[in-house]
Amino acid sequence: xxxxxxxxxxxxxxxxxxxxxxxxxxxxxxxxxxxxxxxxxxxxxxxxxxxxxxxxxxxxxxxxxxxxxxxxxxxxxxxxxxxxxxxxxxxxxxxxxxxxxxxxxxxxxxxxxxxxxxxxxxxxxxxxxxxxxxxxxxxxxxxxxxxxxxxxxxxxxxxxxxxxxxxxxxxxxxxxxxxxxxxxxxxxxxxxxxxxxxxxxxxxxxxxxxxxxxxxxxxxxxxxxxxxxxxxxxxxxxxxxxxxxxxxxxxxxxxxxxxxxxxxxxxxxxxxxxxxxxxxxxxxxxx
Amino acid sequence: xxxxxxxxxxxxxxxxxxxxxxxxxxxxxxxxxxxxxxxxxxxxxxxxxxxxxxxxxxxxxxxxxxxxxxxxxxxxxxxxxxxxxxxxxxxxxxxxxxxxxxxxxxxxxxxxxxxxxxxxxxxxxxxxxxxxxxxxxxxxxxxxxxxxxxxxxxxxxxxxxxxxxxxxxxxxxxxxxxxxxxxxxxxxxxxxxxxxxxxxxxxxxxxxxxxxxxxxxxxxxxxxxxxxxxxxxxxxxxxxxxxxxxxxxxxxxxxxxxxxxxxxxxxxxxxxxxxxxxxxxxxxxxxxxxxxxxxxxxxxxxxxxxxxxxxxxxxxxxxxxxxxxxxxxxxxxxxxxxxxxxxxxxxxxxxxxxxxxxxxxxxxxxxxxxxxxxxxxxxxxxxxxxxxxxxxxxxxxxxxxxxxxxxxxxxxxxxxxxxxxxxxxxxxxxxxxxxxxxxxxxxxxxxxxxxxxxxxxxxxxxxxxxxxxxxxxxxxxxxxxxxxxxxxxxxxxxxxxxxxxxxxxxxxxxxxxxxxxxxxxxxxxxxxxxxxxxxxxxxxxxxxxxxxxxxxxxxxxxxxxxxxxxxxxxxxxxxxxxxxxxxxxxxxxxxxxxxxxxxxxxxxxxxxxxxxxxxxxxxxxxxxxxxxxxxxxxxxxxxxxxxxxxxxx
Numbered sequence: 001x002x003x004x005x006x007x008x009x010x011x012x013x014x015x016x017x018x019x020x021x022x023x024x025x026x027x028x029x030x031x032x033x034x035x036x037x038x039x040x041x042x043x044x045x046x047x048x049x050x051x052x053x054x055x056x057x058x059x060x061x062x063x064x065x066x067x068x069x070x071x072x073x074x075x076x077x078x079x080x081x082x083x084x085x086x087x088x089x090x091x092x093x094x095x096x097x098x099x100x101x102x103x104x105x106x107x108x109x110x111x112x113x114x115x116x117x118x119x120x121x122x123x124x125x126x127x128x129x130x131x132x133x134x135x136x137x138x139x140x141x142x143x144x145x146x147x148x149x150x151x152x153x154x155x156x157x158x159x160x161x162x163x164x165x166x167x168x169x170x171x172x173x174x175x176x177x178x179x180x181x182x183x184x185x186x187x188x189x190x191x192x193x194x195x196x197x198x199x200x201x202x203x204x205x206x207x208x209x210x211x212x213x214x215x216x217x218x219x220x221x222x223x224x225x226x227x228x229x230x231x232x233x234x235x236x237x238x239x240x241x242x243x244x245x246x247x248x249x250x251x252x253x254x255x256x257x258x259x260x261x262x263x264x265x266x267x268x269x270x271x272x273x274x275x276x277x278x279x280x281x282x283x284x285x286x287x
Numbered sequence: 288x289x290x291x292x293x294x295x296x297x298x299x300x301x302x303x304x305x306x307x308x309x310x311x312x313x314x315x316x317x318x319x320x321x322x323x324x325x326x327x328x329x330x331x332x333x334x335x336x337x338x339x340x341x342x343x344x345x346x347x348x349x350x351x352x353x354x355x356x357x358x359x360x361x362x363x364x365x366x367x368x369x370x371x372x373x374x375x376x377x378x379x380x381x382x383x384x385x386x387x388x389x390x391x392x393x394x395x396x397x398x399x400x401x402x403x404x405x406x407x408x409x410x411x412x413x414x415x416x417x418x419x420x421x422x423x424x425x426x427x428x429x430x431x432x433x434x435x436x437x438x439x440x441x442x443x444x445x446x447x448x449x450x451x452x453x454x455x456x457x458x459x460x461x462x463x464x465x466x467x468x469x470x471x472x473x474x475x476x477x478x479x480x481x482x483x484x485x486x487x488x489x490x491x492x493x494x495x496x497x498x499x500x501x502x503x504x505x506x507x508x509x510x511x512x513x514x515x516x517x518x519x520x521x522x523x524x525x526x527x528x529x530x531x532x533x534x535x536x537x538x539x540x541x542x543x544x545x546x547x548x549x550x551x552x553x554x555x556x557x558x559x560x561x562x563x564x565x566x567x568x569x570x571x572x573x574x575x576x577x578x579x580x581x582x583x584x585x586x587x588x589x590x591x592x593x594x595x596x597x598x599x600x601x602x603x604x605x606x607x608x609x610x611x612x613x614x615x616x617x618x619x620x621x622x623x624x625x626x627x628x629x630x631x632x633x634x635x636x637x638x639x640x641x642x643x644x645x646x647x648x649x650x651x652x653x654x655x656x657x658x659x660x661x662x663x664x665x666x667x668x669x670x671x672x673x674x675x676x677x678x679x680x681x682x683x684x685x686x687x688x689x690x691x692x693x694x695x696x697x698x699x700x701x702x703x704x705x706x707x708x709x710x711x712x713x714x715x716x717x718x719x720x721x722x723x724x725x726x727x728x729x730x731x732x733x734x735x736x737x738x739x740x741x742x743x744x745x746x747x748x749x750x751x752x753x754x755x756x757x758x759x760x761x762x763x764x765x766x767x768x769x770x771x772x773x774x775x776x777x778x779x780x781x782x783x784x785x786x787x788x789x790x791x792x793x794x795x796x797x798x799x800x801x802x803x804x805x806x807x808x809x810x811x812x813x814x815x816x817x818x819x820x821x822x823x824x825x826x827x828x829x830x831x832x833x834x835x836x837x838x839x840x841x842x843x844x845x846x847x848x849x850x851x852x853x854x855x856x857x858x859x860x861x862x863x864x865x866x867x868x869x870x871x872x873x874x875x876x877x878x879x880x881x882x883x884x885x886x887x888x889x890x891x892x893x894x895x896x897x898x899x900x901x902x903x904x905x906x907x908x909x910x911x912x913x914x915x916x917x918x919x920x921x922x923x924x925x926x927x928x929x930x931x932x933x934x935x936x
Contacts, residue, residue: 177720177722179681183679183680183681183708184738185704185708190738195723
């Protein structure tokens, strides 16, 4: 019941809170719908997104809810697979960047001195590097796989998270309850695990969300530019192709769905993060 | 001129299967011209000792050992020989005054009776002598012809004294001579007793009045469950007790001198019962055990091989339970304690600390004895917290050494800090910051258990947490255990912090201004609770406060700090009543509402001057040029001051 992190038990506080907090409710519903689309969507469509078996540019119909694109592929199938790829890319980058950022930030704050100095200077250097350019170059020259690109992006994105974590960790580290835990004989590992890490919780959410959002957008941009394998479906690529046919009356069934999906995706992440922070911070609960 | 020498005296009251062991191998000397006070809780065997000397024990008493009056053995004498000695050479004033007088006889006749009995004096002469004696005791002449019930308690007591003294005995045994008397009557009785001492009588003063014992006696014998725990010069009774029992006893007594009193002693001592289990063991083996009230025979049946006081002692170790403890010499005391009296728990030797450019603590030495509360007072920035945190082992000094429970603390910290941390609890000034707001009450209080990984079973953790929460008078409901700090008020959070500090039952508690963020009523509750816990658990406490009034209420000793030095240390009452350092006086005056004239921070730290020189209205040339001298001991006791011109009186 009482978890050591102080995160309230699920049935006790989160469930009733969801109904009260419209932000959380909206975010949760959006995220749920999108998650369903990502997880089971591809199994629901009867078509392979790469199957060029249909009448190109046919308008929406009962068989093809969003119509067929110029290559004769089902747009809805494309959309579902593309969404999956984009979300996967974002999550991977977000998680890896967060992990790196937390590790680097905590190490810098905990050990201080040269460790702090070296980590932070390295972070500064990375911050000065234009991520888009690096990714474009790497994708173009080395034909890196999406996973490799996501990891590369994470390597470029961790510094801001690390800086935030470090700053907050320094503040928390000097708090009396950590001094008290140290007095009680708590080891470094104990204090980091039970006092520092839980205290930084909001930063993880924010860090993860911003990085995931940026990564999703980056994925869309790169695929818009055509830097991925064309057979890999992606929201960006769909937008890019749809734009070629803007003179036809296809924008609402071909261009709009991927744009809408991308927007909702980013909105869902943002809404969830904002409201989850409230849930997980007992002090903000009352406010 | 006579002496009484008691050697290895044991007295057992036989009563069926269960006998009462009233005195156990007691040895004691009463010398001419000296008053020996016998103190101890009721049931300790004080009166039995007095009656044994008089040969007045009931039939069922069995004696062992020897009592010699000069060289004459009293034990075993037949009744007629005893009668010769009784009253003429050894006289006793019994307790419960009026009950010892015959209600149907005039008091003058009763006082005269021994003269007739022992000296064969004529009745009329004897009555005349008795009348004189009663007047000598300060009784109005007309009172002599009254009956006992017509007298006040004080008058009865004087009558009894007159009666005991009428044959001018060499040895006088006084059993609670002042028990029911008011202060005036008491002081008169005390004067009479003192007169008798100057007439070279050997006096045994049996009393529970520690003030009387200290003021009147030459030496004090402390009796506990029939055993002598400590013998010492009377002046040390409050100032320098050596046995934990003596300390606890003196702390329980409401004396005007001590400021912290009515402390009580944890647990109960009652009687020592001797018996044999005829059914269980053959042949039956006779043994003794302590019977405490509220315990049935079975539950209270703990055979004490070791020190009798061990179950109630605050500094007992395994060794205390092993075997009977002999008396050990400790200075001019004799003490029955394997640890040679109250131990030094913490010793700081010239510890000092600097933070960058500020000197927080100049070389300071301090010794804390087990079971005492030491209050550190002084203005902000005087180094109180620094010293306290060095004592707690959380902060390392730059120079100097420290030891805890006889072990080098710095080495202990290096070799295994966790086991040291287990022995020390800390309560911080700001309770709200001292706990993580992400942890529930249960998690906060259980944290030391988890860190020390002593208990892993969740249900056991809960039990331990509940017990300690009850100790600090907090709710033990599950609902409360789930609460978060922001749902509690400051007083409750501070109690949670205390529970956390106490859950491992540490030997040493450092409390850094634990009540400064609380309002007075909550402060009062928390301090009371803290003192109770201190008595129950026998904690040694270092209590940091800026409030000298508070220090007076709770401290056994006070240390006054100024600009990183201790400037005065002493028993709380002495420091308050006879402060020797001008700074201490100023602190007390300010606490009493006087306004501070000179600006704060006008001290001259770092220079050779006395840190108080700039503010001191008594400072002279020397104060500005020389640092304060070596500690100056006042009145031989534990009162020490660092000042060129200490104030007297």
